[in-house]
Structures are given as C-alpha cells and as structure tokens.
Amino acid sequence: MSHEILDYSTTLGSAHFPNPIFTASGCAANGKELSAFFPLTEIGAVVTKSVMTNPRSGRATPRMAETPSGMLNAIGLQGPGIDTFLREDLPWLVEHGARTVVSIAGESVDEFAALSRKVRNSPGVSALEVNISCPNVENRGLVFACDRASAREVIEGVKRSVGNSLPIIAKLSPDVTDIVAIAQEVVDAGADGLAMINTLLGMVINTETMRPQLANKTGGLSGPAIRPVAVRAIYQVHAALPNIPIVGMGGVLTGNDAFELVLAGASAISVGTATFNDPSAPVRIKNELAELLVARGFTRFSDAVGFAHRAQA
Amino acid sequence: MGAYQHLTLAAPGISERVRPGNFVAISVGDSRSSMLLRRSFAIYQSTSRGPFGGTIEIIVAPHGAGSTWISQRAPHDRLNVVGPLGNAFKIPKDPVRALLVGGGYGSAPLFPLAEILRQKNSRVEMAVGASTAERIFAPVEGKRSVHSLAIATEDGSMGVAGRVTDLFDNSLSNIDIVYACGPMGMLKALTAIGERAGVTVACAVEESMACGVGLCMTCVLPVKDKTGVIKMVRSCVEGPIFDGDAVQWDGIGTIPPGTYGAPR
Numbered sequence: 001m002s003h004e005i006l007d008y009s010t011t012l013g014s015a016h017f018p019n020p021i022f023t024a025s026g027c028a029a030n031g032k033e034l035s036a037f038f039p040l041t042e043i044g045a046v047v048t049k050s051v052m053t054n055p056r057s058g059r060a061t062p063r064m065a066e067t068p069s070g071m072l073n074a075i076g077l078q079g080p081g082i083d084t085f086l087r088e089d090l091p092w093l094v095e096h097g098a099r100t101v102v103s104i105a106g107e108s109v110d111e112f113a114a115l116s117r118k119v120r121n122s123p124g125v126s127a128l129e130v131n132i133s134c135p136n137v138e139n140r141g142l143v144f145a146c147d148r149a150s151a152r153e154v155i156e157g158v159k160r161s162v163g164n165s166l167p168i169i170a171k172l173s174p175d176v177t178d179i180v181a182i183a184q185e186v187v188d189a190g191a192d193g194l195a196m197i198n199t200l201l202g203m204v205i206n207t208e209t210m211r212p213q214l215a216n217k218t219g220g221l222s223g224p225a226i227r228p229v230a231v232r233a234i235y236q237v238h239a240a241l242p243n244i245p246i247v248g249m250g251g252v253l254t255g256n257d258a259f260e261l262v263l264a265g266a267s268a269i270s271v272g273t274a275t276f277n278d279p280s281a282p283v284r285i286k287n288e289l290a291e292l293l294v295a296r297g298f299t300r301f302s303d304a305v306g307f308a309h310r311a312q313a
Numbered sequence: 314m315g316a317y318q319h320l321t322l323a324a325p326g327i328s329e330r331v332r333p334g335n336f337v338a339i340s341v342g343d344s345r346s347s348m349l350l351r352r353s354f355a356i357y358q359s360t361s362r363g364p365f366g367g368t369i370e371i372i373v374a375p376h377g378a379g380s381t382w383i384s385q386r387a388p389h390d391r392l393n394v395v396g397p398l399g400n401a402f403k404i405p406k407d408p409v410r411a412l413l414v415g416g417g418y419g420s421a422p423l424f425p426l427a428e429i430l431r432q433k434n435s436r437v438e439m440a441v442g443a444s445t446a447e448r449i450f451a452p453v454e455g456k457r458s459v460h461s462l463a464i465a466t467e468d469g470s471m472g473v474a475g476r477v478t479d480l481f482d483n484s485l486s487n488i489d490i491v492y493a494c495g496p497m498g499m500l501k502a503l504t505a506i507g508e509r510a511g512v513t514v515a516c517a518v519e520e521s522m523a524c525g526v527g528l529c530m531t532c533v534l535p536v537k538d539k540t541g542v543i544k545m546v547r548s549c550v551e552g553p554i555f556d557g558d559a560v561q562w563d564g565i566g567t568i569p570p571g572t573y574g575a576p577r
Contacts, residue, residue, distance in 0.1 A: 029530070058545055063530070064523050073529070275528060
C-alpha cells in the first residue's frame, strides 16, 4: 500500500535507514522486550537505553508519577554497564537484524570518550547517541547540554574517539535559554546530528503524604504534555541549521504527532513514552505517518522534513 | 462486590495462556486520554471457552482516577488489554500441604491457584485478611477450591478480629509451602514467619508499574539472586512472584548497601 509509492528512507550522516521511526533511549530497554510485540526490523532503528561505564542500580523507588498527558520519571540510568551491554545486548540486537543506535551517558568528558571508543570497535552499530542531557544525574551541574562549553568538550572528545567511523548524534535538553546556541556548539564540535528533546525537569508533590512523589524528588517530564516544546525546539534549530539531521522526539503518540515534528524539521522520529501506553506504537505510528505523507502528496519522506519552514506558495 | 468491581473480559488470545499469578495491563480512556500509563491487575479466573470465546476476570479496587475509570466500564465496552504478563506461581509436581494467604483483593489470583493445587491432590488452606469486611475478597464459589477458608478483619466486621497472620499456626508445622499475594507489609511478615519455620513463601508483589512489559524500569525492587547479589529487578518481568526470602523487604524504596551497581 502506501509504502510502495513512498520513499520512506532517511539518512543521519553516513547512516541510512529504511524508515524514520525509531525507539527513544530509555523507553525500549535494549530491544528484547519490544520484540514480543513486533519484529524490530520493522522500524528504522532501536535506540538503546543510555549505557554508562559501570553497572548502575539506578535510583530508589518511587521512580515514576503519572502527570496530565505525560509522566515524570527518575530511573537514574539503571543498566548493565558498557562491557556487559556490548557482550550481551548489542549482539542480540544485531543477530535479530535490528538497526541499532547505541546511546551512551557519562559523568565526565573522559568517560564519554572511553565509552565511544568501545562502541566504535563493536560491529553492527548504525550511529552513536551521546546523551549529554539526562536530567536525573546526581548533580544538575553535570548536565553537559545545559552549558555550551561542557557540551562542546564532550562532543569534541567523542569525535576524537570515533572520527568519521560512526555518525555522532548529540541529545539535547530543552531546559536551556537558547537551544540553538547549544546545537550550534555541538555541531561545531563534530556532531553529525541532534536528538531532541530529552525530558524537561519537573516535580510532583503527593498531597496525601505532603512530600515529593519521587524518591529523587525531581524527574524528567515526557509525553504529549511536552510535544509543543519539542516542536518549537526542532523548528528553531532546523531554521538555524537546516543541513543538520534531527532525530525528533517529545510526546509522539500518533502518526499525526510524528508528522508535526517532521514538518518542524525532524529527519527521524523517536517514539518513547507512547510505547509504555501501547507497546506496538512504533509500528502503528510508522504506518500512520506513511499514510499521512501519501495523503498530503509526498512521494519522498525527505521532502516533508522541515516543510513548515517554506513560504506559503 | 464489597469495595471491589469484578470485571469479566472477553479476551481470547490471553485466556488460553493464563497461569495463576499472571497479570494484565489495561490502558485508561480512549486514544486521546490524558492518562497514559497502563494499570496492572492480577488475573482472577480465566476460561478458554464460553459464549464469548475465552474470558478472563479481574478484581478492580477503585482508588485513583484510572482504576475508577476501568471499574466503571459498562457491559460490551472495549478495553485495551496486554497480557498475560509476568511469571506464575510454581506448582509442585507432588501433592503438598499449601497455605494460601491473601490481603484485600490480593486473594483473587489465589483461587485459581488453589484449584490447580487441588487437582494435584494437594491440601489447600486459605487465609484472607483485610481492614474491613467490604475489602474481603472471598466469593462463595471460591470456597469450593479450598479445604478451609479463614477470614480476619482488623475492625472485626467479618471473621476473626485481627490480622491475617492470626489465622494460622505460625510454626507452619503442617505446611510445606506458602503462597501469598497482598500488600508489601503482609508479604514481609509472612516471609519472616516462613523463615522461622523453614517454609518457602512465594510472594506476588504489588509495585507500581508504568508499562507492565519490562520497558520502563519503574517497578523495580531489591532482590537477592542465586549467587547472593542484590539486584534491582523488575517486578513485571522477573516477577511479580518472588521467593519471599530473596526480596529485601526492608530495602524497598532504597538502594540497599551492596546492591549491584549501587552508587559508590
């Protein structure tokens, strides 16, 4: 049907994908669980949960609160550590034919550089997401993406480690005054693409216990509640850097939502919180977006990217 | 019934695969709902055939906006259900003397378990406790599944006045295995009783979940693995049923010292 008359492929730097629908890091674990709902080869790529050098227990519970049209989470990057990830999780994904974007997170420039070196030497990776914007780190001062110099240093370090062997995608935080300035900085430092937006820092207070709902007190807000923020951020950055591919995310629940981010300038769409609501959401959204593109007269997905920036004919 | 709503769902595709202890995750509202997270319910009864094809039954305790919405569905309304999820109670091959302990609507998944244990010629005693009579879930037909059923309420409005642990000999001298489902405090108390008596307590935990399918990492609790290492494990996929003595009950809501990957 619609796929046959639509060139649905997309490109991030040197990486090519048959369609633009990805998972979002932290919302798909490392792929196995989702494969019970659809073949991972159906979607453009699996973006794995941001992995750090060492195994991480993550934070104490409660880690989550439902909010209007969204949720707040503070998982604390629970994970197996890079060595176990590369030995067990990545080969499983490769074996199952999943195109894989590996997401890394570090506490220092050196940790990011070392992690990216390990990923570079592993077969089967399509691209590297550098998560410099996790809001649940111990010290808010460590959110690299909130500071131009820190963001630049991390990406420069990663670029020195991987060179041109893998596209580098910097994941940005919307919790900044000027996201365009940060985007410009990481692109100058060697990022081939941008992933945006990470969650917004939020808080819920339980009015029965009269205390913060999350053990971590604050958490990252995701879901449709933040979609207009994502649309705005993607639109601003695409206007300033039209040649830099953007992996757009933020509250995409339907193909129509994905289309909005594409029109703003996203070359790929990550489906995150929607997957908790509907584990087959990535495939459903892929099909809905394809039908919508065809209905709007597009024969190539890439022609729709940033369409909202064009002057009215 | 009482404080609970009993829902029967036509769910062929789920019903055939249900084992006692499994749960389902149900979404709230329509596709424009502002409540995105699924609510999880232990499966009470299931039948693989009937006038509506396979059905499953759940017991809903309306407390928040989401469970209230689910409890208010009318006949023939449609729900979005994922399942069966999670692990199941392990059933010993040989006949055993089993004690089943339920807190509140936690007794629901114990009735089909009792049925299977009885088919294996096991002796099944059940103890059900709650704060008050309307929070006791012990339907008349469920009594046929067990050899004995004792009830305790904290306010004395039904059965014995007291706690569920007052209903049986805490030395567990005539019991080979305990199966339990209910609040964390009850499971912790039962685990302590089981440890003193040298009897395994299989506990179905209630942790709050966002997805129910292993993606979100919110429903974790500290559990000791076979090598003695404490790990934060997901109650939706590694559970919801754990050996009570592996769960670090006092550490729930914390990262216990020594946990694998704990902050250093």
